[in-house]
Amino acid sequence: MLVKVIVVDPYQLVRRGITSILSGDPDIEICGEASDGKETMALIESMQPDVCIMNNRINQQNGLDVIEKLKHAGAACKFVYLTSSLHPSELSKALSIxxxxxxxxxxxxxxxxYAIRHVGRGRRYYDFELLESKLMEKTADNEYDLTPKEQEVLAMLSEGLSNREIASRLIVTEYTVKKHVSQILSKLNLPDRTKAALYFHSHNVQASQKLFAGSV
Incomplete structure (x- = not known):
């Protein structure tokens, strides 16, 4: 499957660095570059890309705010957001939009x-380091008492990963992953993996908002 991609960053040098990486992949077609929201919307309308790679800062704006405006304006492509770090409030916004x-x-x-191919196929891809540092800490309101490993598996379920893919990441057997998934569904009283993924996003948006409120 060929994934059509555009790259958005205010600095030409950064854009060229990213496009040089993408140009070596036969499954990715680079449709263009943009430096701000206006250029991006015009490029989306003319080229109809599958994926837009967005920097966390676009001139004086937060990249998430730019994505939100583009989505409200009718942008149909998917977005991969590049950032150096992610504050809980940003994570909450990223999930909510x-x-x-x-x-x-x-x-x-x-x-x-890998992220571009994954998102291009209609799945979500969240860097595990971001999830681990911001969301995987066991909080006092974890009423379902998921173990740290179950929280890891739940995060990967939210990305749409299969048992085999999760097993590969965790370096365990598929049988072990299957047991974790079964325990998660049982503890959360959910019927299937899709509902577990939806629970993850809903629960962790709330958790990140609480963490942010507590830090102000």
């Missing part, structure tokens, strides 16, 4: 390519 991909700028080129 439906950003499909979150990736650290320090990620390896292979991770960026």
């Amino acid at each position: 439906g950003v499909e991909g979150l990736l650290l700028k320090e990620a390896l080129p292979e991770e960026l390519l």
Whole structure:
């Protein structure tokens, strides 16, 4: 499947660095570059890309605010948001506006390519380091008492990963993952993986808002 991509960053040097990485992948077609929201919307309308890679700062604006405006304006493509770090309030916003991909700028080129392919296929991709640092801490209001490992598996379920893919990431057997998934569904009283993924997003938006409120 060919994924059509545009790259948005205020600095040409950064854009060219990203496009040089993408140009070596036969499954990715680079449709153009933009430096601000206005250029991005025009490019989306003319090129109809599958994925837009968005920097966390676009001139004087937060990249998430730009994505939100683009979505409200009718942008139909999916977004991969590149950031150096993610404050709980930003994570909450990213989830609430439906950003499909979150990736650290320090990620390896292979991770960026994987994220683009993943998002291009209609799935979500959230850098596990972001989830681990911001969401996977066991909070006092964890009424279902998920273990740290179950929280990890739940986060990966929210990305749409299969048992085999989760097993590969955690370096465990598929049988072990299946047991974790079963325990998660049982503790959360949910019927299937899809509902578990929806629970994850809803629960962690609330958790990140609480963390932010507590830090003010």
